[in-house]
Amino acid sequence: MTSTVAEPIVVARGIHKHFGHLHVLKGVDLEVVERELVFVIGPSGSGKSTLLRCLNRLEEPNSGSITVAGIDMLSPRTDINHARQHIGMVFQSFNLYPHMTALGNVTLALRKVVGKSRAEADKLAHAALERVGLADRAGHRPAELSGGQQQRVAIARAIALEPRVMLFDEPTSALDPELVGSVLAVMRSLRESGMTMIVVSHEMGFARAAADRVVFMDNGLIVEQGPPAQIFEQPAHERTRAFIGQIRQH
């Protein structure tokens, strides 16, 4: 890895999020530099998905500041729809549009948000589907695709917009084990192309091989972070150790 430039592209400071009386994020700071792959792990309910969803404002933080690619995400003057073009997101349940083909799923935002013509959008979408290895499935509806293929279309839908950052919210959790590999392979090639990625996932093997940094969250706070080897082999905190031990047993 040649990461000479270390410009922070995502800067989140003091993020608090309440759901009713539930205090889900209790002042989280996260900084991610360009071309970095950051893994966020932690027990369910630790706030890792909420943190991710705050970054593109699918969730509205109660306080704190978030800057992505130089854009103040929480400012009322920010055109959120414009800002979100720079932040791709991949969901656990794929969330493909069932009434559209794979190609239609990828071209929608290209046409309606970026303003490409249908021909241009089709060309870009074909290229994106090619990158996830699904050029031959462009005309298929989501229901005609396997889970792994659906998730790869979802990745194509996000990368077609040429985002500066990609957010992955448990991208392989809903997949049958034999389909996980195809999605991880696409994520690995994205990583090699220099994409900045924040990944909420428990794919330890992938984290070990590809992540620059692993962030462990518990109870709405970042407990510790560091290179994968350090977090997985010599965690400093007891809670981290317990969590790593638990997911190892699976």
Next chain:
Amino acid sequence: MSAWEHFLRTFFNAEVMAKYLPDILRGTVVTVELAALIVVSGIGAGLLLALIRSLAIRPVNWLIIFVVDLFRSLPPLVIIVLVYFGLPSTGISASAFVSTWLSLALVLMAFAEEIFWAGITSVARGQWEAARSTGLSFGQTLIHVVLPQALRLTVAPLTNRTIAITKGTALGTVVALHEILGMASSAVSNSYNPSPLMMGAAAYLVLFLPVVVAARWIESRFAWKR
């Protein structure tokens, strides 16, 4: 005369039918015009209300829910009578045609709003989130992602409701509207023979059977595998 012949003479009297056919046809034209107006304005207004409701502006939604519940609970006949006999006292007078149109359109609007709203809310939250995460606006998400999925779910209940309410055009007889049933029943009183009523029934069949069949076709066209 056998019982069968007697039956035919009473209910399918050729002479009477020939005499009143033009009336029934004129009534049919009125019913078709009225039904078309009710369907277009009722469904259009219902969809509009559902879209406004999706903006989630609380006081506006309370108003929508109140209006919708009101028109869903009042019998259409009562609404027609109120509009026709009640409106003139406010200085506006509506013809029998307009009263029936307005009343039934409001009823269809109320039911259509509920059906559209149910369709919109049944679309998974993940669809909204995926679309918004790519930078689509609220409106674009609604139009390109949510509505196409919601409408598919609404076709069957909406068609049933639409047919039920447009058949209610027959209620226009209470305000002396010359639609099919009105024409048929005055023909019955003039001829002392129920044959015109059978013609009226036939006219309703000719009008609504194709609609039912078309609905079935639309439903299968809108379906896609999940």
